[in-house]
Amino acid sequence: MRWLARDRRPDAVLIAGPTACGKSALALRVAEMLGGAIVNADSLQVYRDLAILSARPADKDMAGVPHHLFGHVDGAAEYSVGHWLKDVGPCIDAICGRGLVPVITGGTGLYFSALTEGLSDMPAVEPAIRSEWRARLAAEGAPALYRHLQAVDPAAANLVPGDGQRIVRALEILQQTGRSITTWQGAGQAGPIADLDLAKIVLTCARDRLRERIGARFDAMMAAGALGEVERLAAQTLDPARPVMKAIGVPQLLSYLDGRLTLDEAVERAKVLSGQYAKRQDTWFRNQMDDSWERMDITPH
Numbered sequence: 091m092r093w094l095a096r097d098r099r100p101d102a103v104l105i106a107g108p109t110a111c112g113k114s115a116l117a118l119r120v121a122e123m124l125g126g127a128i129v130n131a132d133s134l135q136v137y138r139d140l141a142i143l144s145a146r147p148a149d150k151d152m153a154g155v156p157h158h159l160f161g162h163v164d165g166a167a168e169y170s171v172g173h174w175l176k177d178v179g180p181c182i183d184a185i186c187g188r189g190l191v192p193v194i195t196g197g198t199g200l201y202f203s204a205l206t207e208g209l210s211d212m213p214a215v216e217p218a219i220r221s222e223w224r225a226r227l228a229a230e231g232a233p234a235l236y237r238h239l240q241a242v243d244p245a246a247a248n249l250v251p252g253d254g255q256r257i258v259r260a261l262e263i264l265q266q267t268g269r270s271i272t273t274w275q276g277a278g279q280a281g282p283i284a285d286l287d288l289a290k291i292v293l294t295c296a297r298d299r300l301r302e303r304i305g306a307r308f309d310a311m312m313a314a315g316a317l318g319e320v321e322r323l324a325a326q327t328l329d330p331a332r333p334v335m336k337a338i339g340v341p342q343l344l345s346y347l348d349g350r351l352t353l354d355e356a357v358e359r360a361k362v363l364s365g366q367y368a369k370r371q372d373t374w375f376r377n378q379m380d381d382s383w384e385r386m387d388i389t390p391h
Contacts (some may be wrong), residue, residue, distance in 0.1 A: 092289070092384050100126050101286035102182065106131070106202055106379070107293030108371035109364060110303040112388055114147050116293070118155060118194040119370030124191045127156035129181060131205070134337050137172065139165035141322055142316045143339040145307065154275035156190070165323065175204045179282035192283075206288075209280045210274050215266045223258045223265075224331070232257055245272045253370065261362040290382055291389045292375050296389040297365075305366045308339070312357060318342055340362045 103120050107113050117128050130136060138161040146160055158181050163169045178194075178201075185192045194205065208347040227235055232254035239257055240247040246260040263271040295303070308316075320343040328335055335341070339360045346356040375383075 098287075099191060100289040101186070102192040102194060102283055102288055104131075104202060104205070104288060104290045104383075105193065105293070106199070106291070106375060106383075107197060108295070108368040108375070109145070109197055110300060110304075110307045110368065111293040111295050113195045113197065113293060114145070114151070116291075117193045118147070118151055121155045121191070121193045124193070125189075126191035126193045127158060127185045127188075129159045129178060129192050129194045130157070130159040130186070131174075131178075131194050131198055131201040131349055133169075133171075133174070133196075133198040133201065133351065135160055135196065137161065137165050137334045138163065139326075140334055140337055140340075141316050142311050142319045143337055145311070154353070156185075158185070165326065165332060166328055169333070171198075171200045171204050172209055174201055175209050178205065182282060197371055199371065199378060203378065204281060205283055206281045208284070212263060212271075212274050212381070213267055215262045219262050219265050223262045227258050235261065243270050245270050253374070288382075290379075290384065291347050291386055292383045293373060294372065294375075294385055294387045294389075296387075297369065297372075299389050300368055301361075303364045304368060305361050308357065308361050308364065308380065311339070317346075317353075320344060321347065338367060 105113050106118050120126065121128050132144065133142055133144050136159060147157060152160070159177055182192045227265065235254065235257050236247065236381050239260055243260060248313060258260060260271045263274065316339060320340055323335065323340060324347065342351065342356040342360040345351040346353050
């Protein structure tokens with residue numbers, strides 16, 4: 091790691107990468123090495139209801155090193171990148187105030203971009219407009235909406251064609267304001283760590299090896315009680331549109347509980363979807379993260 095050659099320790103360490111690539115283990119090693127505290131930057135690990143299927147760090151690891159913003163949000167709550175940004179700023183200040191190094195780790199790219207670059211002051215979108223575009227996403231799929239975005243707002247169409255959430259966001263902002271989302275971006279405050287001396291690491295892994303890791307991890311999740319976790323979620327009768335209900339593994343295991351899939355089919359579907367998600371994450375990190383990020387390939391050689 092490049093920062094090991096420095097004369098002084100960094101003010102904060104950022105560790106990003108696709109699912110199942112070993113971020114949590116590396117973050118723990120770095121925190122122990124530097125005298126640090128780990129801060130969650132994964133949009134599913136914030137939910138207290140999703141400890142297993144979000145691959146939240148084990149209790150024994152969290153007991154040994156301070157961990158923050160893990161499992162602090164109820165599954166029924168609205169929680170966005172804006173909410174996380176408001177939570178993480180004071181958290182980082184408090185960690186630094188104790189003389190520790192924040193080690194911020196996760197797989198949610200938008201959390202990292204908001205952290206380093208700030209969050210644009212986007213206008214609020216009316217619920218009816220938001221619901222309309224989310225319904226169209228479910229009915230038509232991300233590639234179809236991407237083609238529509240290319241036609242109506244070419245300036246905003248520099249997104250991954252399969253990134254449904256960002257495509258929908260661009261379309262709803264356009265409908266709400268009559269202006270491209272690109273005209274709103276960059277209008278916000280600087281990120282809360284913009285002035286810190288940062289060590290930034292993004293993990294990569296050969297896709298066949300990452301698929302193996304994903305499969306092994308999902309098997310471990312099942313052995314740890316993932317099915318029971320989904321049963322408890324189902325008992326809460328939450329809105330199916332909530333992020334916690336759409337987390338990979340939840341809809342598939344619900345389909346098993348409803349009798350629509352065998353358990354083997356549900357597990358296999360979840361593994362395939364996890365692999366596809368990891369591919370999208372890797373593409374995002376490759377396209378969005380500049381040369382200030384150190385690439386670390388974890389593929390065995």
